[in-house]
Amino acid sequence: MCLCGQARPAQTSHQNALSEISFFEEMRSVLKTIISLPNAKEDLIQNIAEKLCETFNAVSIYEVAHELERSLELWEKTELHIAVIGETGAGKSSFINAMRGLKPGDVGAAQVGVTATTSNPICYESPNDPNVKFWDLPGIGAPEFRSNDYLEKVNFHRYDFFIILCSKRFRDIHIDLAQIIDNEKKKFYFVRTKVDEDLTNMERDYPRTFNEANVLQNIRDECNRYFQVYMGSFIPQVFLLSSCKLERFDFYLLIERLEGDLPILKKLKFILNLPNVSSDIIQQKKQLLEGELWKVSLVTACINAVPLPDFPVAFNASFLQKYMADMYKKFGLDGDSLALLAWHINKPVEELKAQIKSSQEEYISTDSIIKKCFNIVMTFVVFWNKYFPLSVVTSLANVGLSFTSTSRMLYKFLDQVAEDAERVSKEALKHVEYDINRPLNRT
Numbered sequence: 001m002c003l004c005g006q007a008r009p010a011q012t013s014h015q016n017a018l019s020e021i022s023f024f025e026e027m028r029s030v031l032k033t034i035i036s037l038p039n040a041k042e043d044l045i046q047n048i049a050e051k052l053c054e055t056f057n058a059v060s061i062y063e064v065a066h067e068l069e070r071s072l073e074l075w076e077k078t079e080l081h082i083a084v085i086g087e088t089g090a091g092k093s094s095f096i097n098a099m100r101g102l103k104p105g106d107v108g109a110a111q112v113g114v115t116a117t118t119s120n121p122i123c124y125e126s127p128n129d130p131n132v133k134f135w136d137l138p139g140i141g142a143p144e145f146r147s148n149d150y151l152e153k154v155n156f157h158r159y160d161f162f163i164i165l166c167s168k169r170f171r172d173i174h175i176d177l178a179q180i181i182d183n184e185k186k187k188f189y190f191v192r193t194k195v196d197e198d199l200t201n202m203e204r205d206y207p208r209t210f211n212e213a214n215v216l217q218n219i220r221d222e223c224n225r226y227f228q229v230y231m232g233s234f235i236p237q238v239f240l241l242s243s244c245k246l247e248r249f250d251f252y253l254l255i256e257r258l259e260g261d262l263p264i265l266k267k268l269k270f271i272l273n274l275p276n277v278s279s280d281i282i283q284q285k286k287q288l289l290e291g292e293l294w295k296v297s298l299v300t301a302c303i304n305a306v307p308l309p310d311f312p313v314a315f316n317a318s319f320l321q322k323y324m325a326d327m328y329k330k331f332g333l334d335g336d337s338l339a340l341l342a343w344h345i346n347k348p349v350e351e352l353k354a355q356i357k358s359s360q361e362e363y364i365s366t367d368s369i370i371k372k373c374f375n376i377v378m379t380f381v382v383f384w385n386k387y388f389p390l391s392v393v394t395s396l397a398n399v400g401l402s403f404t405s406t407s408r409m410l411y412k413f414l415d416q417v418a419e420d421a422e423r424v425s426k427e428a429l430k431h432v433e434y435d436i437n438r439p440l441n442r443t
Contacts, residue, residue, distance in 0.1 A: 061399060065302035068295045075292075078265040079131045081158050085177060086165030088139035091193040094243035095165060096124050096134045101275030101332070103344060110136055121154050126273040128329045128337070135159065140173055151180055160266060161187040161258070167194045170223060170238075175230050187261055189239065192219060195249055196242035216240060216249070247277040255284075268292075272330045276425050285330055286418040293410045296323055301402035308374060314402055315373050317366035324364050324413060331421040338424070345428050355423035358416035372409045 084092045093110035102109040110124055126132035137154050162181050164174055170190065181188045198219065203210040223238040237257070239250040255274070259267055271288055274281050296319075305314035328334045332341065333356060342349035359368060 069299045080266045080269045081133050083135045083159035083162045085137045090165040090167045098243040098246045129273050132273045165191050165193050191239045195240045276332050282421045297403050297406040301399050317369045320369050355427050356420045373405050
C-alpha cells in the first residue's frame with residue numbers, strides 16, 4: 001500500500017538518523033531496479049513507485065534533498081593537496097606531469113630538467129579541477145637542506161599526503177623525512193621512479209640473460225634490504241613507477257593504496273582527475289560516479305525543479321546540464337582535453353570526436369536534457385498513473401517519477417560517456433608513436 005498520502009508521525013532525532021540510514025539503503029536498492037529495467041515492465045514499475053513513496057514518506061524528503069545538495073557542493077569545493085618530494089633529478093616534475101596527463105612543453109606543465117628547478121614549493125593544478133593540486137617541493141639533496149626545518153619551510157600541514165620519490169637508491173635523508181611525516185600523523189608513500197630506464201639499461205648490458213621480472217624483483221629486494229637495516233621491523237611498501245609509462249609496473253597498486261587511505265570526498269577528487277591511461281581507470285571512474293548519481297537525481301527532482309507542461313514531473317535542467325558537462329571533463333571528452341590528446345598524437349581532433357556516440361559537450365543544452373527526461377517519463381507514466389491517478393497524485397509521487405526518470409537518464413548517459421572514453425583511448429593507442437606520457441616532437 002502506498003503511504004504517500006498519509007501523515008508521518010513525529011520522530012525523535014535518533015529516529016530521524018535511523019530513518020536516513022535506512023533511506024540511503026532503500027534508495028540504492030530501488031536504483032538497482034531502475035537501472036536494470038530493459039523496458040517498461042508493469043510489475044517492476046509498480047514496485048518502484050510504491051517503494052519510493054514509502055521511502056520518501058519515511059523522511060523529510062526535501063530536507064534530505066537540501067542536505068544532499070550541500071554535500072555535492074562540499075564535494076565540488078573539496079581541495080586535495082599532494083606533496084611530491086625527492087632529490088634533484090628524481091623525476092618529480094615528470095611524475096607531476098604524468099599524473100595530470102601532460103607532457104613537457106604543454107601549457108601548465110611542470111618544467112623538466114636535470115638541474116635543480118625548484119627552490120620554493122610550486123603548485124600545479126589538475127587541468128580539469130583546480131582544487132586538485134600537486135606541489136613540487138624543493139629538492140631534498142641540496143647542500144642547504146636540513147630535514148628538521150624542511151617541512152616547516154614548505155608549509156607541511158597544507159598537504160594531505162606525501163609522495164617520496166627516488167630514482168636510484170633510498171638514503172638516510174628519505175628515511176628522516178618519512179619519520180618526521182609519520183610523527184605528524186600524515187601519510188607518505190615511497191615511489192621508485194625511472195624503472196623503465198633501469199630495464200632498458202639492463203637489457204642493453206645483459207641481452208642474453210635479461211629478464212624483466214627478475215630486474216624488477218631485484219630493485220624491490222634492494223629497497224627492502226635498505227629499509228630493514230634503517231627502519232627495523234617496519235618495511236614500507238615501495239611502488240615502482242615510470243612517468244613515461246604510467247600505466248605499467250606498480251601504478252595501480254599505488255592508486256589502490258591511496259584509494260583505501262583517503263577519505264571519501266578526497267578519494268573521489270583523486271580518482272576522477274586521473275588521466276585515462278587505461279580501461280581500468282575509466283571503469284573505476286564510472287563505478288565511483290554510479291554511487292553519486294542518485295544524489296544528483298534527487299536534488300534535481302526536489303530543488304528549483306521546473307515542471308513539464310501537462311505532466312506531474314519537474315526537473316532542474318540547469319543543474320543537470322552543469323553536472324553532465326562536468327562528467328565529460330572527468331572522462332577527458334571535453335573540447336580542451338580532446339584537443340590536447342589530438343596534439344599529443346599529432347592527429348586531427350575530428351578523428352577523436354568521431355569516436356564519441358553520446359551527445360557531445362557542445363550539444364548538451366537544457367532543452368536536450370528535458371527532452372531526454374521527457375522520453376523516459378513517457379516510458380513510465382502510463383503505469384505510474386495506473387497506481388497514482390493524476391487527480392489524486394501527491395507531491396511525493398511526483399518527486400518519485402521525476403527521480404526515476406532522471407536516474408534512468410543519468411545512468412544511461414554515464415554508460416555512454418564511459419564507452420566513449422574507451423573508444424577515444426583505443427583510437428589514440430592505434431598510433432604507434434602514441435604514449436600518453438611520452439613527449440613528442442612538435443616541430
